[in-house]
Amino acid sequence: MGKNRILSAKTSQDIDQRIERVLKGLGNPEPPLRLEDIRHLLKIDRRFYTAKDPSIVKEAISRIRVATIQVYQRPTLILDAIKKFSLKALYLPDRKRILLDGDLPEKKHRWNEAHEIGHSLLPWHEDVMHGDNAHTVSADCHEQAEAEANFAAGRMLFLRNRFTDEARATPASIALVRQLHLKFGNTLSTTLYRFVEMSGQDRPIIGMITDHPHVSKRPASHDPAKPCRHFIQSPAFATRFSRMPETDMFTAVASYCGAQSGGPLGRSEMILTDDNGDQHRFYFETFYNRYDALTLGVYLKAEARIIAA
Numbered sequence: 105m106g107k108n109r110i111l112s113a114k115t116s117q118d119i120d121q122r123i124e125r126v127l128k129g130l131g132n133p134e135p136p137l138r139l140e141d142i143r144h145l146l147k148i149d150r151r152f153y154t155a156k157d158p159s160i161v162k163e164a165i166s167r168i169r170v171a172t173i174q175v176y177q178r179p180t181l182i183l184d185a186i187k188k189f190s191l192k193a194l195y196l197p198d199r200k201r202i203l204l205d206g207d208l209p210e211k212k213h214r215w216n217e218a219h220e221i222g223h224s225l226l227p228w229h230e231d232v233m234h235g236d237n238a239h240t241v242s243a244d245c246h247e248q249a250e251a252e253a254n255f256a257a258g259r260m261l262f263l264r265n266r267f268t269d270e271a272r273a274t275p276a277s278i279a280l281v282r283q284l285h286l287k288f289g290n291t292l293s294t295t296l297y298r299f300v301e302m303s304g305q306d307r308p309i310i311g312m313i314t315d316h317p318h319v320s321k322r323p324a325s326h327d328p329a330k331p332c333r334h335f336i337q338s339p340a341f342a343t344r345f346s347r348m349p350e351t352d353m354f355t356a357v358a359s360y361c362g363a364q365s366g367g368p369l370g371r372s373e374m375i376l377t378d379d380n381g382d383q384h385r386f387y388f389e390t391f392y393n394r395y396d397a398l399t400l401g402v403y404l405k406a407e408a409r410i411i412a413a
């Protein structure tokens with residue numbers, strides 16, 4: 105996922121209209137969106153490849169009109185090519201076929217599949233997309249196509265404005281993020297990203313996905329210099345609190361979290377200092393689902409300034 109480049113209003117609108125047509129074609133379904141229904145509607149075929157069974161990729165790769173990959177014809181070398189080019193998924197326009205890396209955790213398939221469906225819906229991608237890797241086309245062109253496919257995937261999986269409307273209709277909380285995660289069927293991290301982004305356009309909100317914050321529960325792999333798997337700042341937060349390092353935020357979160365092995369770990373009001381040096385009150389809460397700790401921090405109000413006489 106990562107940070108997307110900003111698409112032009114015209115491009116976003118064009119892509120969104122294509123997603124709208126697809127969803128309309130399915131009778132504007134209720135969440136969670138079933139990607140098999142979309143594949144059926146668009147007559148797209150899906151196959152998985154694995155390190156143990158690369159035959160499907162061998163067939164695909166030989167069809168890709170890209171010189172750098174055409175070199176690799178022998179199956180063992182094709183796997184090297186996949187690793188080298190970090191191929192995680194492919195869309196083959198001539199076959200209307202999506203190839204997914206079956207070795208990736210299943211929860212990642214949904215986003216990758218939606219991303220490839222996104223490519224399939226954008227006709228101008230046909231010339232540039234013959235495999236998801238950074239080397240087949242110019243980096244800039246590739247980055248643009250990737251951002252467009254990610255935008256399409258997001259609009260699809262979160263049912264256009266449906267998620268945003270639901271996210272904004274209720275006060276922001278971890279409970280709401282978890283509820284939307286289950287309802288829309290997307291991973292906790294993509295849901296948190298979307299939530300922070302959509303609910304935090306004007307209001308500073310921060311989301312973090314980390315190891316268990318309690319010092320006695322941190323795994324051996326915990327990296328104190330990089331404690332957040334995801335450190336998500338809403339647009340309003342990023343503008344006003346740009347100097348807030350993730351290490352400080354994690355330490356602050358750890359200060360109120362208990363050592364429970366699951367469920368809510370704690371909550372606290374916290375004071376954060378903005379880029380102008382002014383102090384603001386936030387409400388933080390953290391939940392542990394036995395894999396990830398999920399933290400949400402929501403802006404409450406500016407702290408009263410005490411001015412000495």
Ligand SMILES: [Zn+2]
Pocket residue numbers: 219223236249250253
């Ligand atoms: Zn792509």
